[in-house]
Amino acid sequence: MPQPANGLILWSTMENHTVAIAVGIGFVSVVLSYYIVFSRWKHRSNGLRGIQSKSFEKSTDDNGITTVAAGGTDVIIVGAGVAGSALAYTLGKDGRRIHAIERDLSEPDRIVGELLQPGGYLKLVELGLQDCVEGIDAQRILGYALFKEGKDTKVAYPLENHHADIAGRSFHNGRFIQRMREKAASLPTVHLEQGTVLSLIEKDGVVKGVKYKSTAGTELETFAPLTVVCDGCFSNLRRSLCNPKVDVPSCFVGLVLEDCTLPHPNHGHVILADPSPILLYPISSTEVRCLVDVPGKRVPSVANGDMAKYLQTVVAPQLPMQIQGPFLVAVEKGNIRTMPNKSMPASPLPRPGALLLGDAFNMRHPLTGGGMTVALADIAVLQRLLKPLHNLHDVSSLCEYMEAFYTLRKPVASTINTLAGALYKVFCASPDQAMKEMRQACFDYLSLGGVFSSGPVALLSGLNPRPLSLVVHFFAVAVYGVARLLYPFPSPKRFWLGARLISKMQQRGT
Helix, strand or coil, X not given: CCCXXXXXXXXXXXXXXXXXXCHHHHHHHHHHHHHHHHHHHHHHHCCXXXXXXXXXXXXXXXXXXXXXXXXXXXXXXXXXXXXXXXXXXXXXXXXXXXXXXXXXXXXXXXXCCCEECHHHHHHHHHCCCHHHHCCCCXXXXXXXXXXXXXXEEEEECCCCCCCCCCCEEECCHHHHHHHHHHHHHCCCCEEXXXXXXXXXXXXXXXXXXXXXXXXXXXXXXXXCCEEXXXXXXXXXXXXXXXXXXXXXXXXXXXXXXXXXXCCCCCCEEEECCCCCCEEEEECCCCEEEEEEEEECCCCCCCCCCHHHHHHHHHHHHHXXXXXXXXXXXXXXXXXXXXXXXXXXXXXXXXXXXXXXXXHHCCECCHHHCCHHHHHXXXXXXXXXXXXXXXXXXXXXXXXXXXXXXXXXXXXXXXXXXXXXXXXXXXXXXXXXXXXXXXXXXXXXXXXXXXXXXXXXXXXXXXXXXXXXXXHHHHHHHHHXXXXXXXXXXXXXXXXHHHHHHHHHHHHHCC
16 A cells, blocks of 8 residues: 655745845845745644645536546545544555545534543554644543532543553544644645535436535536545535434533633533533633533523523533633633534445445434544544555445445444433433433442443443443443342332333334
8 A cells, every 4th residue: 555645745945145235135025024924924824724635637518517626536435524634644554646625624612522531542543643632731531520400420431451642632623624724735645625525426327526615606527436534524415425313402502611610620521400411521721611501492592592591591500610600701701602413324325436435324313422532443444444445446346345334233223322312311300200210220320330331431422332241331331220229128019010111222223
């Protein structure tokens, strides 16, 4: 395979001038130096907009459609978020010629995608992208702290058998993505461009490329034997590549708390509140992200003050005392953000020449922070599959590899997806007595420590994403919950409640 590239060719620096021999030459030199320095500063400050590859020539046909001659592009990537940027770098360093098209190359400002589980960090190391969490004030995360009705328990990631650097990481999502984009764009094999992809180009049942609009408003076409669509949860291309069944079980209300000391440093905090969980974790050395889950597709209005009132009267009293002050200050400042929490099972419609990846393909409730781990694991699988395939123009072989990808990704993805959905349902408050018992059983089970906490957390963190282990712990929690009910005095009512608890566990696990 081609060796990883050494980076973009750097501009040659100007030699320092000695005292000007003539006033005219000196003046010209100063003006020229200022112009170059200013141009380089402006290039960086524009957030990577419009990076172009010298090999990309354009021609316009009689219909006014411009074709981008990409010098033999191997892979087109639609989207340059976490999945797109990571894929561009991973395939680019393997020698694949990449054309990545992103709608907006300025730094994103999101309230999710800020917690990378240890399993995801391991994939980041495997892909050679671990330095992307450096220089962005990322915080090490060593486990979780759970709070319920005045009690709390701490569950640590099982990191004993890993290198000391392995842990979770939390950060500003936009900073992380910009570092990923910069690293991808540093490869001479990667062309990163700002533009809006309009549609896939198909011929004889095979996807040949994409039609997109440049920042200048020109409609362009670009072609490659493989097009990977990873344009996020609001993808406008997924319908032609999968059978999307999007569910919105809840919404997140996001705040940034300043000068807030969490009860357990370097841990994510989950408050089992009523009606649904509240998450807190550091995103820098001075900021803590708070995500309040609100069930349903609609949330109280931010504009008329209903949201602030809800946060002050319903949410704040359920937080640990040392968090309530910074939380109320953040609410008072008014920078309240909301976003829908989407869930969508992977249901691909295989089409030759195209592939779905990331949130465009598969989503789960973000309670467990598993999205980036799944995406990075998918990229690692795809890289291993494509390495021996030197000719991507071999459509039949490429189709076989793509079908293998959809199969090989399932153990990791299904484990993390199933656990995310089940935990969200269990952690939500319910008037149903069986659900209350299940919630308490889950909290008490994790509080036992040892294998009872390390096992589930290894699943959640992506360190041990094995479906069989997930089944074992689901069964163990159910047995533990029933035992709690029957001890010390079994009764018909408790037997009936125990049977309903097991039934509910089965429903939550599917």
